[in-house]
Amino acid sequence: MNRQDFPMLEKDLIYFDNGATTLKPKCVIDSMVEYYSSYSANAHRGDYDISQKVDQMYEGVRDKVKKLLHAARSSEIIFTKGATESINMIAFGFMKYQLQKGDEVLITKAEHASNVLPWLELAKDIGIKVHYIPLNEQHELTLEAVEKAISPKTKVIALAHITNVVGDIRPVEEIGKLCREHQIYFVVDGAQSVAHLPVDVERFNIDFLAFSGHKMLGPTGVGVLYGKYALLEKMRPLCFGGGMNSIFSSDGTIEYKDLPTRLEPGTPPIAEVIGLGRAIDYLLNIGMDQIHQYELELKRYAISKLEQLDNITIYNKDSQGGIVAFNIDGVFSQDAAVYLNHYHICVRAGNHCAKILKDEFKIQNTCRISFYFYNTKEEIDKLIEVLQKSKDIFKIIL
Amino acid sequence: MDPNLRREIILEHYQHPINRGLVDDEHYEKANTHNDSCIDNIDVMMKITDGKVEDIRFDGEACAISTSATSIMIQTLIGKSVDEVKEIIENYEHMINEEDYRSDLLGELIVYNETYKQPNRKKCALLPFESIKKILAKKEEKENGI
Numbered sequence A: 001m002n003r004q005d006f007p008m009l010e011k012d013l014i015y016f017d018n019g020a021t022t023l024k025p026k027c028v029i030d031s032m033v034e035y036y037s038s039y040s041a042n043a044h045r046g047d048y049d050i051s052q053k054v055d056q057m058y059e060g061v062r063d064k065v066k067k068l069l070h071a072a073r074s075s076e077i078i079f080t081k082g083a084t085e086s087i088n089m090i091a092f093g094f095m096k097y098q099l100q101k102g103d104e105v106l107i108t109k110a111e112h113a114s115n116v117l118p119w120l121e122l123a124k125d126i127g128i129k130v131h132y133i134p135l136n137e138q139h140e141l142t143l144e145a146v147e148k149a150i151s152p153k154t155k156v157i158a159l160a161h162i163t164n165v166v167g168d169i170r171p172v173e174e175i176g177k178l179c180r181e182h183q184i185y186f187v188v189d190g191a192q193s194v195a196h197l198p199v200d201v202e203r204f205n206i207d208f209l210a211f212s213g214h215k216m217l218g219p220t221g222v223g224v225l226y227g228k229y230a231l232l233e234k235m236r237p238l239c240f241g242g243g244m245n246s247i248f249s250s251d252g253t254i255e256y257k258d259l260p261t262r263l264e265p266g267t268p269p270i271a272e273v274i275g276l277g278r279a280i281d282y283l284l285n286i287g288m289d290q291i292h293q294y295e296l297e298l299k300r301y302a303i304s305k306l307e308q309l310d311n312i313t314i315y316n317k318d319s320q321g322g323i324v325a326f327n328i329d330g331v332f333s334q335d336a337a338v339y340l341n342h343y344h345i346c347v348r349a350g351n352h353c354a355k356i357l358k359d360e361f362k363i364q365n366t367c368r369i370s371f372y373f374y375n376t377k378e379e380i381d382k383l384i385e386v387l388q389k390s391k392d393i394f395k396i397i398l
Numbered sequence B: 001m002d003p004n005l006r007r008e009i010i011l012e013h014y015q016h017p018i019n020r021g022l023v024d025d026e027h028y029e030k031a032n033t034h035n036d037s038c039i040d041n042i043d044v045m046m047k048i049t050d051g052k053v054e055d056i057r058f059d060g061e062a063c064a065i066s067t068s069a070t071s072i073m074i075q076t077l078i079g080k081s082v083d084e085v086k087e088i089i090e091n092y093e094h095m096i097n098e099e100d101y102r103s104d105l106l107g108e109l110i111v112y113n114e115t116y117k118q119p120n121r122k123k124c125a126l127l128p129f130e131s132i133k134k135i136l137a138k139k140e141e142k143e144n145g146i
Helices: A026-038 A049-069 A083-098 A117-126 A143-149 A172-182 A270-286 A288-306 A333-342 A377-388 A390-397 B003-015 B064-077 B082-096 B107-112 B119-143
Strands: A077-080 A104-107 A129-132 A154-160 A185-189 A208-212 A223-227 A245-248 A254-256 A312-314 A323-328 A348-350 A366-370 B028-034 B041-049 B052-061
Touching: A026 A270, A049 A077, A049 A223, A049 A270, A077 A083, A083 A117, A083 A154, A083 A185, A083 A208, A083 A223, A104 A117, A117 A129, A143 A172, A154 A172, A172 A185, A270 A288, A288 A312, A288 A323, A288 A377, A323 A333, A333 A348, A333 A366, A333 A377, A333 A390, A333 B119, A377 A390, A390 B003, B003 B064, B003 B107, B028 B052, B028 B119, B041 B064, B041 B119, B052 B064, B052 B082, B052 B119, B064 B082, B064 B107, B064 B119, B082 B107, B082 B119
Parallel strands: A104 A129, A104 A154, A154 A185, A185 A208
Antiparallel strands: A077 A223, A208 A223, A245 A254, A312 A323, A323 A366, A348 A366, B028 B041, B041 B052
8 A cells, every 4th residue: 555655666676675674655755844944943952933943843753753653752762873772772772770789681582682682781780681582483472471481580581572574463451461460661673563553551560661763754864752741750871971861060960851851862863753653643543453454464475485396495475474484495585585586575684683582493694575554465476476486596696 | 607506516515514513622713703793604614633634513593605605615625735725715815805816726716706796795605704814813823822
């Protein structure tokens, strides 16, 4: 749907790598050009008209994110560089001062590097323990497994809402309840979910949520950290400087601004935030439920077609997100991706930054298709047609 | 080079690479190299006796280009002196990077003389040679007592 809004789709291209980044609708691109060409000024600074317009636009996006996430207040929305920075802020700006040696953080082996490495580094820093909640045979996480993994020492559960290789949708609402009962901080990596289905941080009892703008029709270089107000109040900035201070003097007196500005040091990515705001308008106009239903329909269609081919192994048939991980039998995933590229089909090959998932899959690498609402069944048919003749692969790629 | 012959040579070395599988022998020096795009991952081990390459072995998971290049590289380098190895690597890298090179030194490695046409595969073709360079550097460090 809505293909006419995407300049990239005018090219002869089948773009199936939306888990890596999504294409941008023209309205998002235009909104950024408009900032640079008709009201280009800094935020939170001047008393002149265009500077005030910047403030209005920039702060307006905070309200849009609040609406998208169903957050309680706008000051719970912090603009960051992306999901990676957001999770690093949670680990090193908050957990570092709240956790003690021996406390446990629960993650899984299906997490993206950005929800693994901050915790492993924090473990080195302050002696917390990182434990992996076991996945089931479909490489998915069940509520029972989470419940079983919780110990009196568990202080944090940090999970992707939707994983980026298996594409399973975690039962975040139920896990949120468990976290509330056990007084565990619930950290959610929303990089693969916020753009694909409805997220309600209040209903899911999410303490912190991280996601990136470029995976949801927005520009690169901007993301969001959501945190419950009372928790963000305790978060220590990781960067200090302009914009976030209210008073400082040579005798050492320093006072920082209130939330959210305190956690956004330096000149923010203004154009990018404005572009993100436009992307959110666009998504909400389609409807997050509709997007999810359509992607699931695409995924089921793709699986039904792929299953008819005798040379394809699928690793995540049953997951409910719009992701298909597969290999052409006997073909290294990168060779398969190069082959598909020959037909202008973009898929990702490799381990997709989930480098410990290989312990579960028993294979290192897969090809990954990740859908978005602008993909079509016709594109899937074309993929199937190309995979059908993949016996010729080495004639094409060598 | 005839494209069919080129493909045949590459495929043969991809599907039946020589010297696959590492050995437990302290006379070998070992190095791992992986591709930045986090896919190809190859271990190479080399035994040098009296300044000559006596043996090279490898293991790992990699694409058709990387795997075959490793196999053809091993076939080309065994029996050569360290200086000859360096010269071959230099000329091979020049070929991959579209610079002047001596094809007479490269043997079957010339099947990659058109890899530059697929820039995203240059790294694959260069990967096994990175391991050899690492091993030679380690060896020199040891000999110089650094």
